[in-house]
Amino acid sequence: MSGKPTQYTAAHRNHTGNGADLTVPASAPPPPDWSDLAELSPGTLLADNRYRLIEQVGYDASCQAQLWRAKDTALGRDVALTVLVGYRTDGQMVTKARRVLERCMHAASFHCVGVARVLDVLSSSHGVDHPEHVLGVVVAEWTHGSRLGELLRDGPLPADNAARLLQTLAAAVETAHHVGLVLGVDHPERIRVTAQGELRFAFPGSRAEATTTEDVRGLGAVLYFLLTGRWPLRQGQETLPAAPLAADGSVLPPRALRPTVPHELSNVAVKALAGPESVINTGNIRTAAALLPVLERAADAGSPTQNLMRETPARGNTDSLWRTQDIPKDKASKRKLRIGVAVLAAATLIVVAWIGFQLVSFFSGDGGSGARPQFDVGAPSSNSAGQQETESEPELGSGPVEVTGATEWQPAGQQLDSPDRAAHVLDGDPATEWRTAEYNAPFDADNALKPGVGLILSLDQVTQLTSVTIDSPSAGGRVEVRALPSASPGSPEDGELIGVADLTDGATEVAFDEASQPTQHVLLWVTGIVPLDNGRHQTTIREVAVEGLLPQ
Known part of the structure; x- marks a missing residue:
C-alpha cells in the first residue's frame, strides 16, 4: 500500500493542531502531500545500500514521513524505517528534518517495552548516500504484528480490552516524559499491535514541534478509536474513519456512539483529547500518569473470560476471539479442514495396512520359500540414522x-x-x-x-x-x-x-x-x-x- 493521504473535506473536520477544539472549515487547504515525492518503491536501497525497502506500511503527512518495513542487508533482520522526505533546497524543510533526527538521536538510549528501540539515525548531511528528496532516515526495531486499524476489522473492542491494550503504551509515554522525551503517538500509522496483543510505538521520528501534550492527546485518540472505531484527530484521518462532531465542533463522547462504554472511560478519552487551550471541557487530562489509573480500573472490571472476547455487534456473535493476524474466511477454513481430515484418514489407513502386512509376513512366513523377514538388530542403517536425526527436535x-x-x-x-x-x-x-x-x-x-x-x-x-x-x-x-x-x-x-x-x-x-x-x-x-x-x-x-x- 502507498499510505498516500486523501484530500480533506468538510467530513474530515476535527481538532486543530494547537489543542483547541474547533471545527475546520470546509475550505481549509489540505496538508501538503509528500507521500510519493522521493519515488521510493520496494527494492530501493538506502543508506549506502544497507537497507532494502520491502513494503510501505504508512505515511505521516504531519511531518512528511514515509513509514517502511525494510531489510537490514548487513545483519539480515527486518527493521522499521521512518523516511523523511522533502526538497533539499527548502531551508525550512531541511531544518525541521534535522530537528526530528536530533530528537531521535537523543531517544536512541531509551529502552521501554511499549516503544521500538532506535537503532540508527541517518542524515544526508553526514555523508550518507540517500536518493533525491530523502532528507533523513530513522532506523528502529521492526515490530511484528499488525497495523492498529486492522485490530478493529470486526468492530470496536469491549471497554476492558481497550483499556488493557492501551496500558503498555500509556506507561511508555509516561516513562518517556519522565526522561524528557516526546514520542509522537498522535498518528495511528506509527502504532502497531504486537503478536502478544500489546500496542507499541513502532516508528520513532515525530514532528519537530511535537510536545508532551500531543502525546497525551494521542493516547486519548487511540482509546477513542479502540472504543468506537473512529479516529478523532486530523492527522491520521487519511487512513481511518473520522470521528463525528457535535454542533459546537467538539468530538462526540464515545458513550454517545456506544452506550455500553463505561462513563469514566468515555469521559477520560474526551478529556485527554481536549488540549490545554480548550474551553469546552474542564479537568482535562494533561499527563499519561493521570490516564493510567483509569485504564487499570477499566481493565480490572472485565472477567478473565471477557478479557479474551471481542464485541462484534454487526454479527451478534459474542464468542469470537480478537486477533492481531488475518482471520481466514469461514468457507475456506471449513474446506481446508475437510481436506486435512481426509488426508489424515487416508494416511492412517495406509499405515495400519502396512503394519498388518508386516506382522502377517513375520509370523506366517512366505508360503513358497519358508523364509522369514530378517531384521538387523545391530547398528542402524545410514538412511534410518539420517531420518532419526532429521526428525529429532533441536537440542536445547x-x-x-x-x-x-x-x-x-x-x-x-x-x-x-x-x-x-x-x-x-x-x-x-x-x-x-x-x-x-x-x-x-x-x-x-x-x-x-x-x-x-x-x-x-x-x-x-x-x-x-x-x-x-x-x-x-x-x-x-x-x-x-x-x-x-x-x-x-x-x-x-x-x-x-x-x-x-x-x-x-x-x-x-x-x-x-x-x-x-x-x-x-x-x-x-x-x-x-x-x-x-x-x-x-x-x-x-x-x-x-x-x-x-x-x-x-
Whole structure:
C-alpha cells in the first residue's frame, strides 16, 4: 500500500493542531502531500545500500514521513524505517528534518517495552548516500504484528480490552516524559499491535514541534478509536474513519456512539483529547500518569473470560476471539479442514495396512520359500540414522538471552523511584546503576511506605529461563524473580515466583527450576532494601544478565 493521504473535506473536520477544539472549515487547504515525492518503491536501497525497502506500511503527512518495513542487508533482520522526505533546497524543510533526527538521536538510549528501540539515525548531511528528496532516515526495531486499524476489522473492542491494550503504551509515554522525551503517538500509522496483543510505538521520528501534550492527546485518540472505531484527530484521518462532531465542533463522547462504554472511560478519552487551550471541557487530562489509573480500573472490571472476547455487534456473535493476524474466511477454513481430515484418514489407513502386512509376513512366513523377514538388530542403517536425526527436535542448552528493554514498575498509585535509570542495568557498564529511592524504613517494616519496587525486563522472545544474574553492591538486599504473563501486571502476584535472590556485594546468580513457565517478561521485585550510612534504606542494581534454554 502507498499510505498516500486523501484530500480533506468538510467530513474530515476535527481538532486543530494547537489543542483547541474547533471545527475546520470546509475550505481549509489540505496538508501538503509528500507521500510519493522521493519515488521510493520496494527494492530501493538506502543508506549506502544497507537497507532494502520491502513494503510501505504508512505515511505521516504531519511531518512528511514515509513509514517502511525494510531489510537490514548487513545483519539480515527486518527493521522499521521512518523516511523523511522533502526538497533539499527548502531551508525550512531541511531544518525541521534535522530537528526530528536530533530528537531521535537523543531517544536512541531509551529502552521501554511499549516503544521500538532506535537503532540508527541517518542524515544526508553526514555523508550518507540517500536518493533525491530523502532528507533523513530513522532506523528502529521492526515490530511484528499488525497495523492498529486492522485490530478493529470486526468492530470496536469491549471497554476492558481497550483499556488493557492501551496500558503498555500509556506507561511508555509516561516513562518517556519522565526522561524528557516526546514520542509522537498522535498518528495511528506509527502504532502497531504486537503478536502478544500489546500496542507499541513502532516508528520513532515525530514532528519537530511535537510536545508532551500531543502525546497525551494521542493516547486519548487511540482509546477513542479502540472504543468506537473512529479516529478523532486530523492527522491520521487519511487512513481511518473520522470521528463525528457535535454542533459546537467538539468530538462526540464515545458513550454517545456506544452506550455500553463505561462513563469514566468515555469521559477520560474526551478529556485527554481536549488540549490545554480548550474551553469546552474542564479537568482535562494533561499527563499519561493521570490516564493510567483509569485504564487499570477499566481493565480490572472485565472477567478473565471477557478479557479474551471481542464485541462484534454487526454479527451478534459474542464468542469470537480478537486477533492481531488475518482471520481466514469461514468457507475456506471449513474446506481446508475437510481436506486435512481426509488426508489424515487416508494416511492412517495406509499405515495400519502396512503394519498388518508386516506382522502377517513375520509370523506366517512366505508360503513358497519358508523364509522369514530378517531384521538387523545391530547398528542402524545410514538412511534410518539420517531420518532419526532429521526428525529429532533441536537440542536445547542454556545460553544468554537478549533483553530488549528494562522499565521500572510500580502498582497503580505508587510513585516511581528512578525510571530514567532503568536502562542502566542493561548497558554493560558497572559504573551506571538503577536504584530505589531512599526510604526511612525497610519494606517489611510495619511503617513501610510500600511493599517493594520493581524492574520489568522484556526478552526478545518467549524463553524457558534457567538463571538470572544480578550485579549489586547492596549486600543483604532481597529480590524476587517472577515470570509475568504480560508487560503490564496488576500486582507482583500476577507473575509466577520462580526464584529469590539474597544479594551479595557483587554478582548474585539465581538458578531456576526447569518446570517454571516460559515467559517474555520478567519482574525483578525488590522486597529487601539495606541500611545506608544516613540511616535510610536503599537497594542498587548495576547490571542484570538472563540465561535460558536456547537451540544449540
